[in-house]
Amino acid sequence: MALDDPEIRADARALKAYANGDKGVAEELAARHVPRVLALAYHMLGERSEAEDVAQEAMLRLWKIAPEWEDGRARISTWLYRVTANLCTDRLRRRGRQAPMEAAGDPADPARGALAGLLEQDRAAALRTALGGLPESQRLAVTLRHLEERGNREIAEIMISVEAVESLIARGKRGLRKALEDSVESLSYKDDPV
Amino acid sequence: MSETPRDHEPSDADWDTLRAAAPQPGPDLLARIAADAARLQPRQRRGWRDRLGAGLGAFADALGGWQGASALTASALLGLWLGMGQSAAVAEMSAQLLGAEAELVPDDPLTAFLVEG
Numbered sequence: 046m047a048l049d050d051p052e053i054r055a056d057a058r059a060l061k062a063y064a065n066g067d068k069g070v071a072e073e074l075a076a077r078h079v080p081r082v083l084a085l086a087y088h089m090l091g092e093r094s095e096a097e098d099v100a101q102e103a104m105l106r107l108w109k110i111a112p113e114w115e116d117g118r119a120r121i122s123t124w125l126y127r128v129t130a131n132l133c134t135d136r137l138r139r140r141g142r143q144a145p146m147e148a149a150g151d152p153a154d155p156a157r158g159a160l161a162g163l164l165e166q167d168r169a170a171a172l173r174t175a176l177g178g179l180p181e182s183q184r185l186a187v188t189l190r191h192l193e194e195r196g197n198r199e200i201a202e203i204m205i206s207v208e209a210v211e212s213l214i215a216r217g218k219r220g221l222r223k224a225l226e227d228s229v230e231s232l233s234y235k236d237d238p239v
Numbered sequence: 240m241s242e243t244p245r246d247h248e249p250s251d252a253d254w255d256t257l258r259a260a261a262p263q264p265g266p267d268l269l270a271r272i273a274a275d276a277a278r279l280q281p282r283q284r285r286g287w288r289d290r291l292g293a294g295l296g297a298f299a300d301a302l303g304g305w306q307g308a309s310a311l312t313a314s315a316l317l318g319l320w321l322g323m324g325q326s327a328a329v330a331e332m333s334a335q336l337l338g339a340e341a342e343l344v345p346d347d348p349l350t351a352f353l354v355e356g
Contacts, residue, residue: 063276063280064280064281065281066280066281066282071272071273071276071277071280072269072273072276075264075269075272075273075276076269079264079268079269079272080263080264083261083262083263083264083268084258084261084262087261087262088257088261093262096262097264097268100264100268100272101268101271101272101275104272104275104276105272105275105279108275108276108279108280109279111281112281165252165256166256168249168253168256169253169256169257169260172249172253172254172257173257173260176257191249191254192254192257192258192261218248221249222248225249
């Protein structure tokens with residue numbers, strides 16, 4: 046995604062307008078970015094209330110930096126992801142443990158058959174648990190790549206270098222496979238009925 | 240059938256399911272964020288026309304309103320016109336009234352002091 050992307054330009058304009066005192070643009074920015082920030086925080090922390098606190102804090106930092114924001118310096122989304130990742134890392138370190146993810150939520154598609162839905166939930170629960178068991182940096186890289194669907198280049202801007210990101214994702218996926226292999230007996234990864 | 244590591248690879252559908260399980264921001268969270276934004280938002284910056292208008296308005300108020308300011312401005316312009324445009328006529332009139340003596344009075348006070356002692 047280039048820095049002259051229309052969404053990036055719209056973001057920069059909205060943030061500038063916010064800094065100039067225009068009313069209503071904060072809601073526009075929040076509508077665009079809070080869902081992403083909240084999702085990343087949730088996948089990293091596994092708890093909704095904590096993820097909401099992180100999302101609020103990340104947006105608060107955006108409001109504070111708005112008057113000094115320079116056009117073309119960075120994408121607002123990338124900046125927010127980086128702030129959110131740092132806030133999540135701080136919280137995880139304060140916890141002093143790699144928090145397991147919460148139990149699975151609602152089925153993604155209630156219209157599907159009960160068995161398929163149950164298997165889907167089981168898979169999601171196992172994947173969530175396996176993801177929660179990864180080291181922080183691997184979890185962040187895998188989450189950004191596979192759940193937030195960011196490219197390696199943007200992940201590198203959020204985290205470190207592209208090479209390190211590729212290595213982290215590869216190690217993270219190996220870790221996920223190992224964790225899923227350990228729980229395969231109780232899941233449908235092995236013999237998935239069609 | 241032998242089992243390979245690929246059998247334990249999460250599928251796109253698995254990632255989709257996990258992605259869909261992420262919460263959406265509720266009205267409480269959005270309200271908290273909007274309140275933060277309103278509290279931290281800088282005051283509205285106005286253009287130079289607005290700032291100039293506001294400055295002139297404050298000046299006029301200090302002089303008793305636009306009528307007072309207008310009268311003062313007119314007086315100032317009249318004084319300027321008299322001072323610059325009529326200086327030659329005043330000098331001529333002075334010469335006629337006072338004769339050559341007027342020519343002996345220097346304009347500069349220091350010179351006058353030196354001449355007159």
